[in-house]
Amino acid sequence: MVVTNFISLSNASKEAFKTATLLKTLNVNSLITGEDGVGKKSLASYILPNANVVDASDFDASITALNSVSQIIITNLHTSPNLNVLLDSIHSNDVRVIATSKNYLEHEILDDLFSVKFSIPSLSERPEDVRALIDIFSQEASKLFGVETEFNMLNFVPDVSENSASLKRQVMINYLLQDIKDTELMVIIENYLSDKLGSNSDYRNFLYLYEVPLIKVGLSKFKSQLKLSDKLGLNRNTLRKKIADNKKYL
Structure with a gap:
C-alpha cells in the first residue's frame, strides 16, 4: 500500500490526486504547479515514491542526479539558476521526471518535456x-x-x-x-520585549499588547461596548478611545 501525506477531501484536491494516481501508471514526465505549502512535493512523492528528490535551486546536484538516476523529483523548478541547461539535461537524459513549480514557466521546450501539467489550488x-x-x-x-x-x-x-x-x-x-499559565505568558512577553525597549514612550508604545487581546475577547464575549466598559470598570468614552487607538489591530 502506498502512503501519501497529500490531503484529498475537497473536490479540487480529489481531482489532483486522481491525476497523480493515473501518472503512477504512465511513464511520462509531469509538472505540478501551485503555491508553496499546497502539497506539490507530497503528491510528487506519491507518484514516484522511490525517486530521489532534488531542489532545482541546487543546480549542480540537479545535473548530477539527472546523469545518474532513472527517475527523479525536481522541486521548485522556477528557482533554477540556469533553467535552459536544466531543461536541456532533462531532454537529453532518459529519466522520468516529476517536477514542481510555484507557477507555470514559459519555455519553448517545456511543453514537450512535460506531457502532463496540472495545478493544485491554494x-x-x-x-x-x-x-x-x-x-x-x-x-x-x-x-x-x-x-x-x-x-x-x-x-x-x-x-x-x-x-x-x-x-x-x-x-x-x-x-x-x-x-498556558499566566507566569508562562509573562515570560513570553518579557522575551518579546527584551530587545525592543529603549525609547522614552515605551509604556504607551507597547500597551496595545495587553489592551488589544482584552478588548477583542471582551467584545466577542459581551457583544457590546456598553457591557464591556462595565465589566472592565472603564468609562464608555475611555473604552471607545482605546478601541480607536488600536483600530489597526481590531
Missing part, C-alpha cells in the same frame, strides 16, 4: 482539506508537547495565507497557548 479554495490538516497538526502538537487536551476550535480562524506552513504554525502556537 488551501483557501479547499476548506475540507483545511479541516483535515488542522486535525493532523493538532495531533502532532499533542505528541510534541506531551499534552492530550483537545484542540480548542472556539474563535479559531484558520490562517492559510501561506497555506500549510502558516496553518501548521498557527495550530502549534494555539495548541501551546490554550493551557
Whole structure:
C-alpha cells in the first residue's frame, strides 16, 4: 500500500490526486504547479515514491542526479539558476521526471518535456482539506508537547495565507497557548520585549499588547461596548478611545 501525506477531501484536491494516481501508471514526465505549502512535493512523492528528490535551486546536484538516476523529483523548478541547461539535461537524459513549480514557466521546450501539467489550488479554495490538516497538526502538537487536551476550535480562524506552513504554525502556537499559565505568558512577553525597549514612550508604545487581546475577547464575549466598559470598570468614552487607538489591530 502506498502512503501519501497529500490531503484529498475537497473536490479540487480529489481531482489532483486522481491525476497523480493515473501518472503512477504512465511513464511520462509531469509538472505540478501551485503555491508553496499546497502539497506539490507530497503528491510528487506519491507518484514516484522511490525517486530521489532534488531542489532545482541546487543546480549542480540537479545535473548530477539527472546523469545518474532513472527517475527523479525536481522541486521548485522556477528557482533554477540556469533553467535552459536544466531543461536541456532533462531532454537529453532518459529519466522520468516529476517536477514542481510555484507557477507555470514559459519555455519553448517545456511543453514537450512535460506531457502532463496540472495545478493544485491554494488551501483557501479547499476548506475540507483545511479541516483535515488542522486535525493532523493538532495531533502532532499533542505528541510534541506531551499534552492530550483537545484542540480548542472556539474563535479559531484558520490562517492559510501561506497555506500549510502558516496553518501548521498557527495550530502549534494555539495548541501551546490554550493551557498556558499566566507566569508562562509573562515570560513570553518579557522575551518579546527584551530587545525592543529603549525609547522614552515605551509604556504607551507597547500597551496595545495587553489592551488589544482584552478588548477583542471582551467584545466577542459581551457583544457590546456598553457591557464591556462595565465589566472592565472603564468609562464608555475611555473604552471607545482605546478601541480607536488600536483600530489597526481590531
